[in-house]
Amino acid sequence: MSPSAPAAGADAPDWIVLKFGGTSVSRRHRWDTIGRLMKRRAEEEGARVLVVVSAVSGVTNELQAICDGHADAAGTDARIAALVQRHEDFCRELSLDPALALGERLAALRALGADPRRAAGGLDWQAEVLAQGELLSSTLGVAYLRTQGLDVGWTDSREWIHARPLPNQTDWAKRLSASCDYTGDAGLRTRFAAAGPSLRIAQGFIARAPDGGTAILGRGGSDTSAAYFGALLGARRVEIWTDVPGMFSANPRAVPDARLLSRLDYEEAQEIATTGAKVLHPRCIHPCREARVPLWIRDTERPDMPGTVIDSSATTLPGVKAISSRRGIVLVSMETIGMWQQVGFLSDVFERFKAHGLSIDLIGSSEANVTVSLDPSDNLVSTNVLDALCADLAQVCRVKVIAPCAAITLVGRGMRSMLHKLSDVWAEFGRERVHLISQSSNDLNLTFVVDEGLAEGMLPRLHALLAQSGAMPVSEAAVFGPSWRRIDQPATLRPPTWWQQQSGRLLHLAQAGTPRYVYHLPTVRERAREIAGVAAIDRRFFALKANPHPRVLQALEAEGFGFECVSRGELEHLYRVLPALAPDRVLFTPSFAPQREYAAALGKGVHVTIDSATPLRQWPDLFRGRDIVLRLDPGFGHGHHEKVRTGGKDAKFGLAAEALPEFLDAARAAGARITGLHAHIGSGIHDARHWHTVYAQLASLAEGIGTVGFIDVGGGLGVAYDPEAEPFDVAAYAAALAEVKAAYPQYALWVEPGRYLVAECGVLLLAVTQVTRKQGLRRVGADGGMNALLRPALYNAWHEIVNLSRLDDAAGDACDVVGPICETGDVIGRQRRLPEATAEGDVLLVGHAGAYGAVMANRYNLRELPQEDVIDD
Ligand code: ADP
Ligand code: MG
Numbered sequence: 001m002s003p004s005a006p007a008a009g010a011d012a013p014d015w016i017v018l019k020f021g022g023t024s025v026s027r028r029h030r031w032d033t034i035g036r037l038m039k040r041r042a043e044e045e046g047a048r049v050l051v052v053v054s055a056v057s058g059v060t061n062e063l064q065a066i067c068d069g070h071a072d073a074a075g076t077d078a079r080i081a082a083l084v085q086r087h088e089d090f091c092r093e094l095s096l097d098p099a100l101a102l103g104e105r106l107a108a109l110r111a112l113g114a115d116p117r118r119a120a121g122g123l124d125w126q127a128e129v130l131a132q133g134e135l136l137s138s139t140l141g142v143a144y145l146r147t148q149g150l151d152v153g154w155t156d157s158r159e160w161i162h163a164r165p166l167p168n169q170t171d172w173a174k175r176l177s178a179s180c181d182y183t184g185d186a187g188l189r190t191r192f193a194a195a196g197p198s199l200r201i202a203q204g205f206i207a208r209a210p211d212g213g214t215a216i217l218g219r220g221g222s223d224t225s226a227a228y229f230g231a232l233l234g235a236r237r238v239e240i241w242t243d244v245p246g247m248f249s250a251n252p253r254a255v256p257d258a259r260l261l262s263r264l265d266y267e268e269a270q271e272i273a274t275t276g277a278k279v280l281h282p283r284c285i286h287p288c289r290e291a292r293v294p295l296w297i298r299d300t301e302r303p304d305m306p307g308t309v310i311d312s313s314a315t316t317l318p319g320v321k322a323i324s325s326r327r328g329i330v331l332v333s334m335e336t337i338g339m340w341q342q343v344g345f346l347s348d349v350f351e352r353f354k355a356h357g358l359s360i361d362l363i364g365s366s367e368a369n370v371t372v373s374l375d376p377s378d379n380l381v382s383t384n385v386l387d388a389l390c391a392d393l394a395q396v397c398r399v400k401v402i403a404p405c406a407a408i409t410l411v412g413r414g415m416r417s418m419l420h421k422l423s424d425v426w427a428e429f430g431r432e433r434v435h436l437i438s439q440s441s442n443d444l445n446l447t448f449v450v451d452e453g454l455a456e457g458m459l460p461r462l463h464a465l466l467a468q469s470g471a472m473p474v475s476e477a478a479v480f481g482p483s484w485r486r487i488d489q490p491a492t493l494r495p496p497t498w499w500q501q502q503s504g505r506l507l508h509l510a511q512a513g514t515p516r517y518v519y520h521l522p523t524v525r526e527r528a529r530e531i532a533g534v535a536a537i538d539r540r541f542f543a544l545k546a547n548p549h550p551r552v553l554q555a556l557e558a559e560g561f562g563f564e565c566v567s568r569g570e571l572e573h574l575y576r577v578l579p580a581l582a583p584d585r586v587l588f589t590p591s592f593a594p595q596r597e598y599a600a601a602l603g604k605g606v607h608v609t610i611d612s613a614t615p616l617r618q619w620p621d622l623f624r625g626r627d628i629v630l631r632l633d634p635g636f637g638h639g640h641h642e643k644v645r646t647g648g649k650d651a652k653f654g655l656a657a658e659a660l661p662e663f664l665d666a667a668r669a670a671g672a673r674i675t676g677l678h679a680h681i682g683s684g685i686h687d688a689r690h691w692h693t694v695y696a697q698l699a700s701l702a703e704g705i706g707t708v709g710f711i712d713v714g715g716g717l718g719v720a721y722d723p724e725a726e727p728f729d730v731a732a733y734a735a736a737l738a739e740v741k742a743a744y745p746q747y748a749l750w751v752e753p754g755r756y757l758v759a760e761c762g763v764l765l766l767a768v769t770q771v772t773r774k775q776g777l778r779r780v781g782a783d784g785g786m787n788a789l790l791r792p793a794l795y796n797a798w799h800e801i802v803n804l805s806r807l808d809d810a811a812g813d814a815c816d817v818v819g820p821i822c823e824t825g826d827v828i829g830r831q832r833r834l835p836e837a838t839a840e841g842d843v844l845l846v847g848h849a850g851a852y853g854a855v856m857a858n859r860y861n862l863r864e865l866p867q868e869d870v871i872d873d
Contacts, residue, residue: 014193015235016047019204019226022057023243024300025137028093028144033300035145037241038152038199047236048198050155050229053141054205054222055133056090059083063130066113070121073113080113087136094144101143105136123175127206127214130176134203134222142201153196158208160192161228163215170357172380177218180207182287184232192233202229219377223281231291238288238295240280245299245487246308247272247279249322249472252484254456255463257725259474260481261321262306263314268321268411269295271444275409276324282377285310305487318414319473320466325409325455328376329361330386331402331435334393336368345396346370352392356385362407362438362447371436373407373449402435406455408462409447412472416443421471424796428462467722468798470830474724475814477833483724497723498523499763499845502871503804506765510804510843514767515784515866517854519547521555522873523761524850528559530730531757536737536749541587543715543754544570546851550577551870552758557581564752566590568597571604587712587752589631589678591653595619602626609678611654613666620670628667629676629712632657634697654679660701673707676750680714683755688732690716691751692740699744708747713737715753719760721798721848728756755851762850764789764866765804766828768842769820778815780834782844785819785826788866789849790856793825800847801829809835817844821861 018037024030038049054060062083069075084106088098098106109132112118117125134157142154163178204222209215217224223240230238247269250258264272266289273280279297288295294311334349349370353360358381362373374381386401393399410425412418416439429448436449450458466472474480498520499506509518531540541562544553548570553563557578562585565571571588575581583605590597591611598615599622601608610616611631616623633654655663667674677698691713702708720727741749766782773779791797801817803809811833819826828846857865 014048014189014198015050015229015233016041016045017050017052017226017230017233017235017238019052019222019238019240020054020300021222021240021242022054022060024241025053025055025141026057026090030300031094031141031144032148033303034141034241035148035150037303038145039150042199045236048193049200050233050235051141051199051201052157052204052222052226052229053134053137053201055137056086056140059086059133059136060130060205060219063133067121067126067129070118070125073118076113076118080110083109083132087140090140094140095147096140096143102136102139105132105139108132109136123171124209124211124213127175127209127216130216131203131206131214134205138201138203145199145201150199151197152199152201155196155200155202157202157204157206157225157229158214159195160188160202160232161207161225163207163209165210168354168357170380173357174215175209176216178207178209178215179283180217180224180228182228182231182291184234184291189233217283218281220278220281221283223284224287227284227287227293227295230293230295231287234291235293238284238293240284240295240297241300242279242297243299243301244279244484245302245305246297246481247277247310247322248484249474249480250324250459250463251277252488254325255323255460256485256488257460257463257467257483257722259483259724260487261308261479262481263479264308264310264321265312265314265316266295266310267442267444268314268413269308269310271409271411271442272322272324275407275411275445275447276326277322302487315478316413317473317476317479318412318417319476320410320412320415320418320471321479322411323408323459323462323466324411325459326375326377326407327404327452327455328381329403329405329407329449329452330374330376330381331371331405331449332374332389332393333369333371333400333402335398335400337397348396349393352389352396355392356389358385358389362436362449364436364438373405373436375407404452405435405449406452407447407449408455408458409445410462410466410471411445414443415439415446418471421469422446422466424465424469425462425471428458428465432458464725469796473814473831475811475831475833477811485726486724497760497847499847500807503807505871506763506845507804507843509869510765510767513867514765514843515782515788516765517849517866517868518763518765518871519549519552519758519850519868520761520871521551524552524555524758525559527757527760528556528561531751531753532560534730534734534737536734536741537751538710538748539750541585541750541752542757543752544574545855546754547758547762547853547855548573549854549868549870551872552761553577556757561757562586564589564754565601565606567593568600571601571606575604587629589629595622598622607676609676613655613659613663616663616666616670616672623667623670623672626672627675628672629678630655630663630674631678631680632660632698632701634679634681634694651681654681657697657701660704664705674705675707676710676712677702677705677708678712678714678750680712680716680752683716684718685716686718686726686728688729688736691733692736695737695740695749696743699740699747702744702747710748710750711744712750712752715751715756717753717756719755719848719851721759721800723800723847757851759848759851762848762853764846764849764853766819766844766846768803768838768840768844770840771838778813780815780817780832780838780844782817782819782828784863784866785821785828786823787819787821787860787863788857789828789846789853790858791852792828793823794856799829799849801832801834802845802847803834803838803842804845805842806835806837809837812836812838820863 091098204225586606588601786793
């Protein structure tokens with residue numbers, strides 16, 4: 001049964017253009033989806049439907065390999081035979097007879113192998129070879145959908161899409177990275193409608209070259225074909241169907257916490273695509289924008305998800321929308337040989353790029369140097385081309401090529417007004433070598449060029465920093481949809497938190513006064529048992545500075561934890577709470593503490609850690625005959641914020657490994673014995689392999705010392721403060737530790753987590769004092785701020801904030817949540833979507849406040865300290 005053609009006038013926007021990428025056309029059930037979507041658009045929207053397809057997955061790569069290896073006749077034949085086989089197999093999966101469905105097309109493919117033009121590998125021959133993938137897939141699709149009862153016509157894209165040479169375009173680009181005309185008119189639309197049924201399939205990627213032959217639109221060009229058709233036909237919309245449900249705030253494969261971007265305007269989408277998001281070909285946006293055709297991005301495997309809508313009516317929202325990256329960037333750095341500020345230098349060098357047909361992307365310049373980047377997606381940046389360019393440039397300057405590099409770009413409106421929110425991002429780049437920084441004049445992008453190998457690892461961290469700092473306004477639900485992780489693995493969605501289950505009880509507790517911390521001991525035990533379940537760990541200690549509440553200490557003692565103290569005050573507090581605790585279960589790890597604290601700890605018989613030779617030299621008698629633990633600095637730092645990184649030259653902690661011989665001499669002279677090595681280089685670390693590295697480093701040093709019996713790899717286990725973020729992977733942590741423990745079985749493995757055990761168990765309850773609006777910004781005031789919870793002010797830490805009194809209300813406008821302290825920095829959270837009705841007296845809950853919460857509270861402004869409650873069921 002085929003849907004009847006709508007009888008719309010020739011000029012009505014009849015057409016909807018759907019584009020399906022390689023993965024979307026490589027399986028039978030996906031072709032069923034394509035057929036269903038075509039039918040639905042025809043029946044429900046009365047539209048004519050043009051489907052534009054890519055080649056079956058992997059086929060274009062093979063065709064490219066045939067082009068690259070054109071000189072090798074036998075290799076070409078083997079590749080062609082494999083491609084024929086692949087398509088014949090796919091015919092069988094689609095219950096089609098290969099000879100009937102594809103006979104002619106496969107013969108054409110074979111003929112190209114035997115073509116006399118092959119040996120020379122001319123560009124026209126290459127274009128024809130590359131075109132075969134789409135010709136095959138579109139032919140297959142038509143044949144299959146006809147067997148499914150759809151009246152589908154096959155359209156040759158080359159009849160409608162014509163390449164237009166650009167000024168200074170190289171022959172390569174004219175043939176293999178072509179741009180095309182896309183201004184349509186009523187005549188064209190009439191002719192197109194008359195040329196076949198109202199359901200049509202055409203090829204992406206290919207166009208008619210000016211000489212009548214075939215031209216190619218460049219890698220990923222099928223999106224652009226769809227856009228050209230959309231513009232030519234004045235389509236209702238162009239839908240790009242792919243393997244992710246939209247454009248994300250970063251490549252979801254590299255950054256699982258990337259968020260779906262539900263709405264974008266053309267300019268932002270253009271910038272995100274140009275700077276690397278492969279999901280849309282950068283050339284596909286312009287035609288749609290000019291013709292005012294909306295672009296949708298949808299997922300073939302999740303056809304009911306709304307995806308991304310790109311049009312001109314998206315509301316503009318300042319802030320970083322996405323972070324993207326491009327690999328294979330080549331930097332060319334040029335130093336003037338002549339005078340500074342020499343007139344005409346730029347024109348001299350740019351002239352030479354033009355002569356080689358190279359288009360420049362980014363530029364950085366000083367009086368004597370100009371550095372530019374070349375993007376491989378616009379250019380043929382082969383070694384030959386680069387060598388020729390450099391030889392030419394050498395006539396006017398000293399030239400250096402830096403490659404391969406990667407460009408990492410932050411995209412969003414109003415980039416310049418956001419620089420102050422990017423301090424953590426700058427700090428992250430500050431640790432790496434940045435070759436070039438560029439801020440575009442359209443105020444939409446900020447780009448950093450680094451060595452290629454660095455980019456991949458930086459993206460998830462940068463994305464997290466952007467979200468935490470508020471530079472990326474992820475709480476704006478009109479723009480930011482769910483994270484890729486949530487969409488991809490809904491089964492791993494976390495169960496309701498303890499406080500969601502106990503909200504009534506918490507509201508009741510809040511009546512006794514706020515600010516008030518509440519701790520849930522079953523949650524503490526749950527985390528404790530996870531650590532206890534890691535087989536490689538021999539002994540575990542709780543770093544009690546995170547939360548010294550007596551009930552927490554008792555609970556952890558009962559779970560088999562010892563304790564790590566960092567001051568005499570903590571030691572005394574611990575023994576007041578747990579008087580019978582064996583000294584062997586206590587570590588004392590002070591930092592720059594006075595002698596009397598060491599004396600007190602040694603007097604108690606607990607394990608004492610020192611991290612420089614100074615205490616041994618200043619107070620040798622104190623350490624005579626004692627066992628000591630040595631804290632080493634492995635030389636690098638990690639963690640969620642500069643202030644929690646405790647390794648590296650800038651950190652005050654730990655003995656540098658090169659000072660070890662000197663330390664051993666001092667220990668020998670004082671008569672002290674080193675029984676353990678310790679390192680702790682930061683907090684909030686999510687990479688489970690990290691402790692593996694630390695342990696291996698310490699173990700190799702321990703071998704040289706001889707008296708070491710245990711290795712303490714510290715804590716620092718990351719906590720997912722954002723409910724969207726991934727919880728710490730304890731299984732990976734356990735596996736990494738098991739692996740390294742097997743390599744050094746002679747040492748006992750000790751750990752000392754703090755935050756991980758208690759962060760989740762605690763919430764801070766606050767009462768709303770006043771809600772104001774100033775110049776459009778809503779502020780929700782609370783009766784505790786940086787006095788009750790210092791982390792947001794001190795570390796820019798992000799904590800979840802909810803209105804506990806109105807948990808079921810819809811999210812409202814974004815607002816800032818502020819405390820009562822007379823400091824501008826007294827902000828608990830920015831851009832939070834608290835319900836519109838939020839009002840005086842409501843109870844706010846700040847999540848994950850069990851670590852470094854109450855214990856860091858202070859009496860600044862002479863406000864009272866928060867109170868604390870414990871729930872144990
Ligand atoms: P198709 O074959 O359907 O054209 P592509 O592989 O060209 O698909 O594009 C989809 C891929 O783009 C996704 O699988 C994803 O890995 C990648 N991608 C890169 N950046 C982004 C981003 N910001 N948002 C969504 N996808 C992205
Ligand atoms: Mg693509």
